Amino acid sequence: MTEHKSRTIFKGAFILTVAGLISKILSAGYRVPLQNITGDLGFYIYQQVYPILGIAVILSLYGFPAAISKLVSEISEEHKTLSFPSFFIPVFLWMAGICGLIFIIGYSQASTIAAVMGDMKLVPSLRSAFFVFLLVPFVSLFRGVFQGGNQMGPTASSQIIEQLIRVSIIIATAVWVMRSERLYAIGIGASTAALAGALGAILVLVLYARKHQMWSYQRWESSISYIKTILFYGLFICFNYMMLLSLQLVDAFTLVRGLIDFGVDLDSARVSKGIFDRGQPLIQLGTVLASSIALALIPSVTKPRLKKNPELVKGYMFTATKFSLVVAAGATVGLIVLFPEINRLFFQSEDGTQVLRLLSIVILFTSLAITTSSILQGLGYVTHTAVYVLAAILFKTLCNLWLIPYLGLEGAAAASLIAVVFVWLANVITLRKHFPIKKWLELPWSSIVIASIGMVLLLMFLRVLGGLVVELDHRAVLLFYTLSLTGLGAILYFVLLFITGAFTKAELKQIPFHDKWGEFLPKGRIR
Known part of the structure; x- marks a missing residue:
């Protein structure tokens, strides 16, 4: 790799890191005024739909674009230009098939999903949420092609525009639903906001595409498997980014029913779920702050670089882990001490302070898990990190089903903590060859x-x-x-x-x- 190309790649990684940081801060920040406007019940409704919308966003921002970027790179190594009939159409159709299947299953089974969640009023919101998957192939294709050419600006710009549009519409919808007293419409409004954000991102990407000759019409044959890369590599990349989202999805399915088994009536269980979800934006913000500096160092950690200069790369690993640890520890301890004031400031009451203090510990282990997962992915352990997150989802589900009926919200918080600690420990064990256990003692x-x-x-x-x-x-x-x-x-x-x-x-x-x-x-x- 030439020095110029190396600088271009690192510059692109930095651009995406900054755009991701801005986007995540917006994503965490808007939920505070949303809760203030709609109350804990309205926030509960939104959080029941949010994990589905979040999965669509992550697929269109990280999973599929990463897979397409990999395909573009491999095609470039074969000295071929991107062909409209031989690349764009088949890649788009594969993604459309996957996302179309998700939409059909989700839309048709919305009643079943709402029944499992314990709230049939959520059916229209859930159905509207799955429409977002229909736009994922369009956004992903453009982003992946640009990233494959080391052009990160289009992805970064479209990501920020998408988030700004989404946040604006959600807040506007929150104001409208409170005036019209149609609280459950906040879920439909969230889906509409996500659709509008995706359309805004597509428009930005199309404007960028008009400035570049992105394809030819010459047909060619290739031995590269599109579906294998899109389905496996694209989806596996997503799991590292979906850890917190997956835990929220499990809570969406199990928390209300668990609280009813705990002895809480349905209306109180919904409000309690909304109070519990107050912790999510704070956890997200704390995790972003703790892992942003560390993740900026991760592009330097790759398998070829490890072979070429092992001491330098291991130094990057150690520094990334150290920064993540010290910031996450400070954020966690500070949040625990100041949670009564923060809870009252952001959410206008101290309800749930004790359980949210317990939940705050998730920031520490999530930050370490994300940092170590990113290091492992850089070293080629993509499948490992995906399996660990899937196992954590299983642990979270089983712990929720076991603990919530006995401990209530504290059981849900403990289950989240168990899940993220598991991912971190699994990453540490897998990484021990390149980052020995004794190195953790040197922190x-x-x-x-x-x-x-x-x-x-x-x-x-x-x-x-x-x-x-x-x-x-x-x-x-x-x-x-x-x-x-x-x-x-x-x-x-x-x-x-x-x-x-x-x-x-x-x-x-x-x-x-x-x-x-x-x-x-x-x-x-x-x-």
């Missing part, structure tokens, strides 16, 4: 413990002081108060990490403004 555990204790003590002191000095009845005051505590806690946490030697100067060069951060390092750890 800055003592620095993390000291920094966490220091942050907790500061936050507890400031909470007591704030309770004596400030009245937190107004939301604006609560916002300033919570942001101040969050900022001061984060600053102390990272300062303590630096002065206890959690990072080396070489590692800090991987993050922005590394020359400033290096001033905090103790001299004995600079190298």
Whole structure:
């Protein structure tokens, strides 16, 4: 690989990382005003439909485009141009067949799905959600072809536009359903928003495509299997991105019924599910923050690079894991301490604070699981990571069925934690050849413990002081108060990490403004 091509690939990976970060922040952020507008019951309705829409988005953003990108690369190695009759049409038809089958099954079985969820009022929302799969082949084909040519700008732009359109329509729908008192229409509105977002993405991609000659009409034969790459490689790539979404899907099917078995009436069970789902945007945001820096380093971890320069690649693995661990640990501990204020600020009540504190621990292990899964995929262990997520879904389902009837919402939180811990441990064991178990002992555990204790003590002191000095009845005051505590806690946490030697100067060069951060390092750890 030439140096220029290598720089192009890393630049493209960085563009997609930034676009993904913006998109995920939007995806996490809009659910706070959505819950504020529609209440916990409206949020429950939306969250019952959301996993289905999320699967369609992940297929169109990660799974199928990655598979098509791989096909484009293989065809390019055969020195062939992309042919409309020999490539575009068969690839599109295979994807259309897969997505069409999902639509037909989902639409026709919407009543059965709603019955399993324990809420027949969800049938129209579920039927509308499966229409989104019909647009997946169009979006995926364009994105995959562009990515196969190392052009990441079209995918990044279409992703952000898609998210902006979707978020705008969902919030507008939430306002409308509350005025019209048709709360269950929020599910249909969410599906409409996803359809509109996908159409917006297609328009952006078409505009990009008009500037490029993307195909010829010359027919040719190839030994490459389209269906094998699309079906297996495309779907397996998705699983790493669908871990949190899959857990939400399991909760959508099992949580309400489990709460009824726990002794809660149906209406209260729906509201309780909405309260439990308050944790999802916070987990998503915490995971994004913890894994974004780590994932930016992952493109450097590939099997060919490992063979060529094993020490350098293993250094990237260690640094990526360290960044993910320290940020996830700080976010988890800080969220647990400040959850009463955060719950009241974002969701206007402290309902469910204790169970959501337990659920917050998922941030730590999900971040580590995503980071290690990404490393494994870079090294070619795509099938392994997919199998582990599938096993985690099974564990989550069984634990939900077993724990929720006895423990209620705490059982659902514990089941999620068990599932993500399993994925992380499975990844650690699989990665042990390239990242030995003893390397985990070299991570800055003592620095993390000291920094966490220091942050907790500061936050507890400031909470007591704030309770004596400030009245937190107004939301604006609560916002300033919570942001101040969050900022001061984060600053102390990272300062303590630096002065206890959690990072080396070489590692800090991987993050922005590394020359400033290096001033905090103790001299004995600079190298």
